[in-house]
Amino acid sequence: MSDGGRPAGGIPAVVADAGGSPSLRADAERNRERILAAAQEVFAEWGLNAALEKVARRAGVGIATLYRRFPTRANLIAASFERRMADYAAAAHHALDNPDPWAGFCWLVNKICAMQAADAGLKDLLTMRFPTSSSAEELRKRALEDLEQLIKQAQNQGALRSDFVSSDVPMLLFANAGVVTATRDNAPDTWRRFTAYMIDAFRAEHSRRPQES
8 A cells, every 4th residue: 555545556445433333334324314314403593494405505405415315305305304393293102192182172273383383394394295205294184184083082072163174274383484483583482372262262152154256
């Protein structure tokens, strides 16, 4: 081997870490973790449509490196928000386990609105589809199934208005997102009052389908 750590012929040697894995592979994994951490921060601040260049800059990598690790925005979102989706799925399952379906429904609405107040990307996260092979997509489907079952039970109980459907939840989150954004600096807990008003509007005694223009 010649001086400078190069084998004969001038081809650089691949240096292995203590565990036997090439250092280049370790660098790639560190880049992946930095990208995921940056994506969680950027999406939480700016929503899921934030420019991926912002993610790359915050991670300290080039945009080509980001795309090499995550070929599409959906791939990046699925990986970076898997824990968020797990939290949402767990919340939906916990609400469904409540022996009082209406109480479980109210708890879940408050829970996901609180999650949204802490994360601007959540309103988009609950409506988008992930790559079918991803854990995030499986968690999304599981949460939706539990939510639909909870809605049906609360309606059968006579507590939840009969015209409420699962797609009304993203509508609620889009409205709550506006409240969260507008009041974040001066009255950050305003979303709690908004959520309470909306839960009251979901009661069965208010069941009358809005007039369409």
